[in-house]
Amino acid sequence: MNTFLLIAGLLVAAVIFFAVYRLITVKRQGRKLNAERFERVKALYDKLESGQPLTGPDVLPFAENVLTRELTYQLLSDYKRTDLFPEQYYTIVQAAESNLANWLEFPTELDACPDEMKHVQRVSIDFDGQHNFVHYEVFRCRVNEPHWAAKDGWFLGVVGPYFDDSKPYDFPHATFSRISSKADQITAEEEAMWVHQNISMRR
The missing domain is CATH 1.20.1270 (Substrate Binding Domain Of Dnak; Chain:A; Domain 2)
Known part of the structure; x- marks a missing residue:
């Protein structure tokens, strides 16, 4: 004992x-x-x-x-x-890209800025069933060798939620990437919904 x-x-x-x-x-x-x-x-x-x-x-x-x-x-x-501030960078997509890159750079996440980032699409979700929408910007990202995540190829990152009246540099409270979510295995809509349900709605 x-x-x-x-x-x-x-x-x-x-x-x-x-x-x-x-x-x-x-x-x-x-x-x-x-x-x-x-x-x-x-x-x-x-x-x-x-x-x-x-x-x-x-x-x-x-x-x-x-x-x-x-x-x-x-x-x-x-x-x-x-x-x-240059007008061409004053858009929600440009702001979201920068927000995601900075989030991924944090040591507990990817610990690096992606070598490539591409905007996939905006995903809009009716969060209350009353035609009130929130919007998420979804990106494809990848890193080069020798980074540990290079072998996994493209992964998805999600930034949001944004609202109809959001300004480009309003702070998105649910920026997230599972990193393991491979871009060829899950859709942008599915990943945005996962972030909406598991990150955004739990804050």
């Missing part, structure tokens, strides 16, 4: 130790990633903060980059300079 209790206690202690270690590691990785993200837009931030002259061509490289596009718009919004 004492041996059993000792083993059980050791197992519980091991689980607790792993959970605490994982939490600390994820927090440390998150801080590091946030610092890296800030560095990517620091040149733009410095100009905004110091009041230096800023033009559309100055902003364009930051908007073109899928990893800095969303943060660039947020920075310009904070400084009331969204007039400088």
Whole structure:
């Protein structure tokens, strides 16, 4: 009996130790990633903060980059300079692509920005049966070797929900990718519905 209790206690202690270690590691990785993200837009931030002259061509490289596009718009919004944001990137699809890329980059998800991302379609779901729709943007993504997910090929990622009156850079609260959802084995509609039911509706 004492041996059993000792083993059980050791197992519980091991689980607790792993959970605490994982939490600390994820927090440390998150801080590091946030610092890296800030560095990517620091040149733009410095100009905004110091009041230096800023033009559309100055902003364009930051908007073109899928990893800095969303943060660039947020920075310009904070400084009331969204007039400088390139019109071609002021769409829900362009914003959703950037949001998904940043979500996938997080260490607990793909831990990388996809090497390729392609918008598949918008999926609209009547969430209450009264013709009130929410919308999800679905993307196909893939990474190159040597990333561990390269062997799986294209996978799906979903960003949303958006509403009929949503603006492009409104924050989507249910961005998600199962990563294992292979694009040739499940439809965009099925994946969007899964995210709607299991992520969006449970928040």
